[in-house]
Amino acid sequence: MKACDFIIKYLSEKAGIDHIFTYAGGTNSMLLDSAHRLGRPRLIPCRHEQNAALAADGYAKAKSGLGCALAMSGPGATNMITGIAQSFFDSTPVFYLTGNVTTSTYKYDRPLRQFGYQETDIVSLVKPITKQAYFVDKIQRVSAALRSALQQCTINRPGPVLYDIPFDIQKLDVDESQLDVDFSLSVRTRLSKQQYVMFCELLSAARKPLILVGGGIQLSHAKKMLHDFSHRYNLPVVSSLLGRDAFDNTESLYVGYIGSYGIRAANKILAASDMVIVLGSRLDSRQTANIQEFACNKKIIHIDIDPDVIGSTVEPALGINMHLADFFEDFQSFAKEKPLNYKTSGVWLTSINNVRKLLNEDAMQDFGALNPKKFLRELSLAMPDGTTYTADVGNNQMWTAQSFVLKANDRILYSGGLGTMGYAIPAAIGAYFACPDRPLVAVAGDGGFQMSIAELQTIREFNIPVKIVVLNNNMLGLMKNFQDENFNGQYPATVIGYSVPDIEKIADAYGIQNYTLSVDQSGSEAINWLKSQTCPTLLQVKVPNNWGPYPKVLPGSGLGKQYPPLADDVESAIIKELL
Numbered sequence: 128m129k130a131c132d133f134i135i136k137y138l139s140e141k142a143g144i145d146h147i148f149t150y151a152g153g154t155n156s157m158l159l160d161s162a163h164r165l166g167r168p169r170l171i172p173c174r175h176e177q178n179a180a181l182a183a184d185g186y187a188k189a190k191s192g193l194g195c196a197l198a199m200s201g202p203g204a205t206n207m208i209t210g211i212a213q214s215f216f217d218s219t220p221v222f223y224l225t226g227n228v229t230t231s232t233y234k235y236d237r238p239l240r241q242f243g244y245q246e247t248d249i250v251s252l253v254k255p256i257t258k259q260a261y262f263v264d265k266i267q268r269v270s271a272a273l274r275s276a277l278q279q280c281t282i283n284r285p286g287p288v289l290y291d292i293p294f295d296i297q298k299l300d301v302d303e304s305q306l307d308v309d310f311s312l313s314v315r316t317r318l319s320k321q322q323y324v325m326f327c328e329l330l331s332a333a334r335k336p337l338i339l340v341g342g343g344i345q346l347s348h349a350k351k352m353l354h355d356f357s358h359r360y361n362l363p364v365v366s367s368l369l370g371r372d373a374f375d376n377t378e379s380l381y382v383g384y385i386g387s388y389g390i391r392a393a394n395k396i397l398a399a400s401d402m403v404i405v406l407g408s409r410l411d412s413r414q415t416a417n418i419q420e421f422a423c424n425k426k427i428i429h430i431d432i433d434p435d436v437i438g439s440t441v442e443p444a445l446g447i448n449m450h451l452a453d454f455f456e457d458f459q460s461f462a463k464e465k466p467l468n469y470k471t472s473g474v475w476l477t478s479i480n481n482v483r484k485l486l487n488e489d490a491m492q493d494f495g496a497l498n499p500k501k502f503l504r505e506l507s508l509a510m511p512d513g514t515t516y517t518a519d520v521g522n523n524q525m526w527t528a529q530s531f532v533l534k535a536n537d538r539i540l541y542s543g544g545l546g547t548m549g550y551a552i553p554a555a556i557g558a559y560f561a562c563p564d565r566p567l568v569a570v571a572g573d574g575g576f577q578m579s580i581a582e583l584q585t586i587r588e589f590n591i592p593v594k595i596v597v598l599n600n601n602m603l604g605l606m607k608n609f610q611d612e613n614f615n616g617q618y619p620a621t622v623i624g625y626s627v628p629d630i631e632k633i634a635d636a637y638g639i640q641n642y643t644l645s646v647d648q649s650g651s652e653a654i655n656w657l658k659s660q661t662c663p664t665l666l667q668v669k670v671p672n673n674w675g676p677y678p679k680v681l682p683g684s685g686l687g688k689q690y691p692p693l694a695d696d697v698e699s700a701i702i703k704e705l706l
Contacts, residue, residue, distance in 0.1 A: 128306075130269045131297040134224070134290075135161040135168070137270075137306060142277050144168050144195045144222065146186060146560045148179040150206075152199025154226030154245070157297045159197070168195065171560060171589070174581035176203050178553040180210020181579075183221045185554030187214070188540045189515055190561035191348055193280060194221040200228055201245030204291070208253060209547060211287050215256040216544025217369065218346060220285035222277065223257075225249055229295040230264050253289050260289040266296055270305035277310040283450075284433040285346060316449045318457035325445050326458075327467045329426055330360070333402030335475045335705075338362050339385070339414075342369030342543065343407015343431060343451055350374075352455035353406065361471040363479055365393045367408050368528055369543040375535040382479060383488075387413045387680045388525040391689055392483045394680070398687035399705035405429045405443075407451050409436045411544075420685030430454055478704050485700055496671045499523075499598055500530040502650040503570070506596070507531040509654050514566040515558045516540070519551035519575030522604040525676040527570055538565075549578030552595065556582060559591045567592065573599040573627045583637040586663045593664070594657050595639075600670040601627050608675045634665040641665040 128136075135158060138144040147168045151159055162170050173179040176198045187194030194214075198207050204225045214221040227233065232243030250260040259279040261272045269292070276288040330336060344353055350373055357364055357380055364374045365385045374381050383393030397403070403425055408414065410429070415421040422441045429436075429443040430451065437446035447454065503526055507516075512534040518527045518541055533539060540558060542550040555569035571579075576597045586593060603621040610618055634641035640662055644653040646669045657666050678689035692698070 128301055128303040129157075129161075129297070130266060130292070130299055130301045131157040131161045132165065133269065133301045133303070133306065134158065134273060134292070135165055137273055138195060138222065139165070139167045140306065141309060142193055142222070144193050146171055147195045147197050147224075148173055148182040148186070148557065149197040150174075150176045150179055150199075150203060152203045152226070154200040154228060154294045155197055155203070155224075156226075157294070158224065158226060169560075171556070171585070173553065173556070173585050176206035177209050178549070178556075178579055178582050178585075180207040180221070180223065181213060181547065181550055181553035182557035183223075184210060184214045184217070184219050185517060185540050185557030186561045187219045187221050187557075188217075188345075188554070189538060189558035191345065192220070192561075193277075194219065194557065195224065196221065197224045199226055199245070200249070201247045204247055204249040205252070208256070209545075211253050211289065212256040213542055213545045213547050213550070214287035215258075217342065217542070218285050219287065220280045221287045222280055223287055223289045225289065225291045226297065227262075227291050227293045230293045231295070233264070233293060250289065250291050256287070257289050258286040261291065263290065263292045264296060266299040266301060269296070269301050270308070274308065274310035278312070282311070282313045313450065316453045318447065318449060318454055318461065320461065322445065322447055323458065323461040323465075326428060326447075327469075329428060329444055330402060330404075330467070331469055333426070334472060335400045336362055336402040336404065336471055337382070337397060337400045338364045338404045338406060339367065339397070339408060340364060340370035340373040340406050341367045341408025344370055344373035347407065347432070347451040349451040349455055352452060356455055356458070360467070360469050361476070362404070363396075363471065363476065365397055367414050368541055370408060371528055371531070371541070372533050372537055372539045376531070376533045377535075379480075382483075384528050385414060385686065387416060388529065388676050388678070389686065390488055390529055391678050391693070392486045392488060394686040394689060395701055395705065396479055396482060398685060400425055402426050403428070405431075407431060409433075410440045412440075415440060415686070416680045417683060417685040420687075481704050482701055485697060485704070497644070497646045497648065497650065497668070499668065499670045499674055500526050502668060503527055504530040504532060505650055506568070506654050506657075507533065507537075509658060510568060511566055512536050514538075514568060515562060517551045517554040517558060517569045519571035520546045520548045521572040521574060522600075522608075522674070522676050523570050523572040523575070523598045525605070526598070548575040551575060552579040552582045552586075555593045555595075556585055556591060559593060566594075568594045568596065570596045570598065572604065573597060573601060573630075574603045576630075577627070580633065583633070583639060587637050587639065591663055592661055594660065595663075595665040596657070597630055597665065597667050598670050599627060599630060599667055600672045600674070602672060604672070604674070605676055630665070630667045639663045639665050641667065643667040643669065645669050646671050
């Protein structure tokens, strides 16, 4: 069996990969032909390799499984680098496959800038942003390197790998019996009795506990376990950006989204807590803000699959290096033998509810013009439970995080650690092929929309019934806000020299149904129109250019101090409530 057939067959039969996002080129043509002849995985041609990589990332997130993207050597491989970095920083398991030039035209150690046409040492370029990168230039290494790559992709903290194979090696024969050899999966981790006892002691001493959930909950398939754990001990929950869909937002125990752009109630309640159980989050600076204030007067229990994350920003009272699903399972086993008789006090839960009422963040007004946060909240409430959302980067990302009400089975896919503009549309393409029966909404700003505009043709080609919402304020709003704060209101490249084409004409050109909501209209009619569509659809929402990503924690401040400041009487009432 030729190596190209072996690779494709192994990815399909052993790794369970059923779609490959790709762009055609010379050095990956045999791999494309193999997939086409064998009939699976299904090939999804995108209009740019970066978008193919982002689609594979969205696919892996939506499916909670492996994604795959395939590109040629040289510019094809380098175009995928942003997508590879995206997968690395968000711990998304994606198998990146590239064809390279023949071994006879590869530079190796020659003292030359370049030897072969469209040759690039892609392995060296992506080593810092992959779990492992493989240059498979010997036929004897094809099967072993493939198994190793797939294992690395999924074991412990997941992430991307790159498998780069020269064109001539793809043609050579490999032992077909190697198809029967499985790749190894993660070894199960265990909670010790000592850790269980210490956890119980710390929680039992807490008056004002919280759970802080990150992206690790979805990565470890532990959402239901989190729900059961929270309800068993009556523990309220806050979420990071990547943990935004880890807990049903309609439940009374869900407090809200925290961080630099978090909602006020969640930030203030987190700041006032005396115990935080951190589940699958790295506690980066955008979550904690001022680290000294974050850690003040509280105990931290930090549970994460990555041992290097624990204690990297805040020294925990208890650190547990475990897969979250294993943790919940073992905790329940210990609790059967020695129950944890704890329930969060009614006083703390009442204080949380009172603070939320004081801030009344659900009651958003239009102020005579369209409020994008109110519109997004109404959109999320109108869509059925089980909707998949993707969001881009910029104000639109912060507004969705602050405003969306995500129901029990909703998913939202963000570009978290890297913050990749242009993410929403290709991620939605990937999410569709992962879960084609789920309603699908992609939210982008006018900037991110223009970065992936070519993928409208991919959407049209496959008739993907995605509902695209473009929040158009004719500027790069989040950066303009940064310029307001730091550069005396000078706007080079965000307003000056920046423009947006006629989005209605763009949608028409791609054959996509579209509708425009102007700044002085109510959003209800537009939302009803959007819901009624069953084909690829684009809703342009004209957003007043004075809307920023507020509330916001200013540099150096703690989570409880956001701009713009609250009225003195409201601030005093909150402080009194949370004592």
